[in-house]
Amino acid sequence: MLELFIDGKPVRAEKNETVLQAAVANGISIPYFCWHPRLSVPGNCRICLVEVEDEKGGNWTDIACNMPVAEGMRVLTDSDAVRAHRKAMLQLILLNHPVDCGICDKAGECALQDYHYEYSGLRSVSRDAKVRATKFHPLSERIVLDNERCILCSRCVRFTHEISKSHALGIQERGDHSLVRAVEDGRFDADPYSDNVIDLCPVGALLSRSFLYKARVWYLQATPSVCPGCERGCTVQIWHRKPEWHLSALDPRQNTAIARVTPLENPNVNGPWICNKGRDLARIFERPRAEQAMLTGVPTELSAATAAARRLVAAAKRPVALVSSWGSNEELAAFKAHLGGRFASFVKQDCRPAPGEPLEDDLLIRPDKNPNTAGARKLFGDAAPAFRNDTDLVLVWGEGFDFARLPRGAKTIVLDAYAHPDNARADVFLPVSIQTERQGHYTNFAGVVSAFEPCFPKRASVADAERLFVSLAAAVEALA
Amino acid sequence: MSGTKLLMTFPVTATSHTLADYRARGGYRALEKALNQMKPEEVTREVTASGVLGHGGAAFPVGRKWAVVKLNDGQPHYLCCNADEGEPGTFKDRWILEHDPHLLLESMLIASYALGVRHSFVYIRGEFDLPYRRLAGAVEEAYEAGYFGERILGTDFACDVVVYRGAGSYVCGEASGLITSIEGKKGYPRNRPPRLTVHGLYQRPTVVNNVETLANVAGIIARGADAYKKVGTPKSPGTQLVSISGHINRPGVYEVEYGYPLAKFLYEDCGGILGARALKALIPGGISTKVLTGAEAESLIYDHASFAKAGSSLGSGGMIVIAEGTCMVRLLQVMLRFYHHESCGQCTPCRDGMGWLHRIIDRIVAGEGVPEDIERMQAISRANDGTTICGMGDAAGYATVAILEKFRDEFDYWIAHKRSRCDGRLEVPGHA
Amino acid sequence: MKHLIAEFEALKTRFPPGSDSSLVLPCLRRIQEERGYIAEADIDGLVDYLGVPRIQIEEVLSFYTQFRRKPIGRWHLQVCHNVSCSMRGAEPILDHLARKLGVAPGQTTPDGRFTLSTVECLGSCGTAPVVVVNDAYHENTSIEQLDAFLRSLK
Secondary structure, eight states, X not given: OEEEEETTEEEEEOTTOBHHHHHXXXXXXXXXXXXXXXXXXXXXXXXXXXXXXXXXSOOEEEEGGGOBOOTTOEEESSSHHHHHHHHHHHHHHHHSOOOOGGGOTTTTSOHHHHHIIIIIOOOOOOOSOXXXXXXXXXXXXXXXXXXXXXXXXXXXXXXXHHTSXXXXXXXXXXXXXOEEEEOTTSGGGGOTTTTHHHHHOSSTTEEETTTTTTOOGGGEEEEEEEOOSSTTOOEEEEEEEOGGGOOSSSOGGGGGSOOEEEEOOBTTTTBTOOOHHHHTHHHHHTSOBOXXXXXXXXXXXXXXXXXXXXXXXXXXXXXXXXXXXXXOHHHHHHHHHHHTTTSEEEEEOOOOOXXXXXXXXXXXXXXXXXXXXXXXXXXXXXXXXXXXXXXXXXXXXXXXXXXXXXXXXOEEEEEEXXXXXXXGGSSEEEEBOOGGGSOEEEEOTTSOEEEEOOOSOOOTTSBOHHHHHHHHHHHHHHHO | XXXXXXXXXXXXXXXXXXXXXXXXXXXTHHHHXXXXXXXXXXXXXXXXHHTOBOSSSSOOBHHHHHHTSOTTSSSOEEEEEEEOOOSTTOOSHHHHHHHOHHHHHXXXXXXXXXXXXXXXXXXXXXXXXXXXXXXXXXXXXXXXXXXXXSSGGGSSOOBEEEEEEOOSOGGGGSHHHHHHHHTTSOOOOOOSSSOTTTSOGGGSOEEEEEHHXXXXXXXXXXXXXXXXXXXXXXXXXXXXXXXXXXXXXXXXXXXXXTTEEXXXXXXXXXXXXXXXXXXXXXXXXXXXXXXXXXXXXXXXXESHHHHHHTTOOOXXXXXXXXXXXXXXXXXXXXXXXXXXXXXXXXXXXXXXXXXXXXXXXXXXXXXXXXXXXXXXXXXXXXXXXXXXXXXXXXXXXXXXXXHHHHTHHHHHHHHHHSSOTTTTOOSXXXXX | OGGGHHHHHHHHTTSOTTOGGGGHHHHHHHHHHHHSXXXXXXXXXXXXXHOOOHHHHHHXXXXXXXXXXXXXXXXXXXXXXXXXXXXXXXXXXXXXXXXXXXXXXXXXXXXXXXXEEEEOOOSOGGGOSOEEETTEEETTOOHHHHHHHHHHTO
């Protein structure tokens, strides 16, 4: 460790750090576009330039992201020279940057906007037309690229070389005709981490097609959650409309829709990244829901169905339960506490990998495509589900059960969130809430526990599994 | 005749580039001396003692660069000879490649010996045809004669050389751009730190030296540092190969001893200005050096200190002579078009700045300039001063500022009258 | 490009071990020498042979002015229009060739014989003006000399 001074303030830093790293670690703000804590240092945007005092009087300036710290060094981040430099760099970056803010998705979370207002605020002094380039270039099926907005920071390129290792992006041509492009063999489409470049892009050059024009970011709030796509359990932010920005005139489903999903930085699990499956959580959570309790397919009130289920539970002699690996730790604990004694319980892995889905890699993706197998197995062991000849009640909680495997003569209680034709075959069907409608925790494959918060209200006709388990046990406890 | 000669010491003939001719004039004896009588560190010390400066443009003391490389550090070292010669106005390294390639190769072997280099490279610009063929031919002759490969001259010293052809990019003449190009990629220059002598080619210690710089090494070893210091001036030992072009009667490559009077060189050795015109301006060492007015130039001695005092530099020795009547606005337009074309595009000030400068000067030439344009060009140049990844941005800025400062009235005139004060002429009539 | 692999293997022997990436420029140059340009199959072949990411080759092809991915005219007339050449008559030469061939710089004549380009400094300022035809430097050239050269090609 050594000590340097930034704007007169003493700061401790590791010997091999740069001035920018030391500043970031100590909450001192120096603007940057191309630098990122997880990527190599290209030093190309030139906006992080700082001034270093020299006792002999010849102060010098250089980029902070590539400046090694030195004992006793005196760095100035807000001197006249630094301010003038930042203004000049911003002028140059904005020289050809189309002022698309009014129609650009990045507005409100754009580093260029923020720095312009903080450090410059000057009008353009150019009398010459801006250099034109491709807009709406299809970088992949998921990502659209606006080359005019691009400031050529190369974060996206470096991400594909250093993190996802798809080597799928590059910069073609040279000078101010340079263009970010994907490799021509389509490899970028197959990069399961491609969408991280959207977060990395400091401006609105790289945009998600699925989010394009959906909402202004300030209409949205980000709720912390956990991706259920695999047992890695990356923490994510689920973005949805703030109550004060709910649309009254249009389809009310807009107000309970997932606008987008982004990573929630997590040093213990996923760092700042998630895979594309996590971006597409709406595809999982916004499938048609089961909203109506049923008795052998006949719609009924939730209370009536619950009562019927309760009677089945009380009467069963050899009940078997298939417990959902999508259940939260809280739900699983409630099942264990209230029904675990009655049921021979097995953990069901609700989801199998889809055809063509990446199975496992060195980065985030894990083979078990369920979020809480670990949490479930901790309570219920890892034996594979098995029925006996005398199994007379099967409680299926969650998806992924093949009804053809049901033992003959067994009654069924099914708890599920999503509409499936098989739900009508159950003796009692109880619709339950999903992750985005409640609070809870998952335990990932390495034992790390992460929390999710509710985004949307649940329908009254749908039950919370945790409370249902208490309710179903009431008769049993009464009997005992 | 422009002072003592160290390099252009023999008449150029149809065979002077061959191994036989080179040996006949004493070739490869310096290598023998180095390998048999000197330790690698001693070679570096001799080069340092000679005070020889880089001849690619930066005039950095060669020995000081070499000394950074730690011998026996357990890792490969590389030597790259910079034969990219892309600085407009410069064509002197070519003389060595075409007429004395073995001098370069012998010097590279001596340097490789001094620096612990097993694999060396000559990065030669892709456009060069005859210089490439002569050099490649010399390499094969040298291999056949056992000067490259294993057990050179019966010693433990082994060395290979690759002639690496560029493919059309000025920034590959910048040392780190050159290295990145040899790695098989776009010639993107790199930030320092780290210095290339610590992390260069494939992240290994690498020395990049200009052709002419290296060509001096054999002579320094053969005749000793003291003999070298006797030529030139105390602060600028030795000589410079000057390529002179433009409005001069006898353009070509001349070897000029440092300390030689520039006026004498221009008017006697090179035959004076075309059409007996007055000297309007001189670009001393490639377009990236600051222009001098005729009056300023004529009073100078050809050495580093003299030119620095005049606010310019010797640069790459690429002298461009500009006669009275030449339009400096059009001249700057050509230069800015060049810089815009060659910017690699990595860093903000150069990438956006070069394009902006080019568009402004084009607009001025098209008759749509405004007075603020001059300030704007100066501001863009300032924004490139010390802020870029490599020296190209700074160079373009300095060159622009110097021309604007010394020939301001021509720019003001064009903006006010929408045309050149000199009929937009770059040629001297009757002398195209 | 597969038939060139033996040549490439020979090249490798003078390079340091583990530097296959460096072979990109020399291999591309050799392939273009034969074919006149770099074809898609050449890129694929080179990716296989050298084990470099395809994007690296695509970037190199777009960055360096001498590489091309499409064929050009049989005779590539490259006129330097940098400082010294402009001071010794490059611009009239360029205008003359453009008019004579009926193409603008960057274009190829419809019969596929000539491509006209402007290039930056060729390192031959002392013999300005200079026009490079394919690989050959035509130094101290003039409109008359170039006309004579073009006539000689018929």
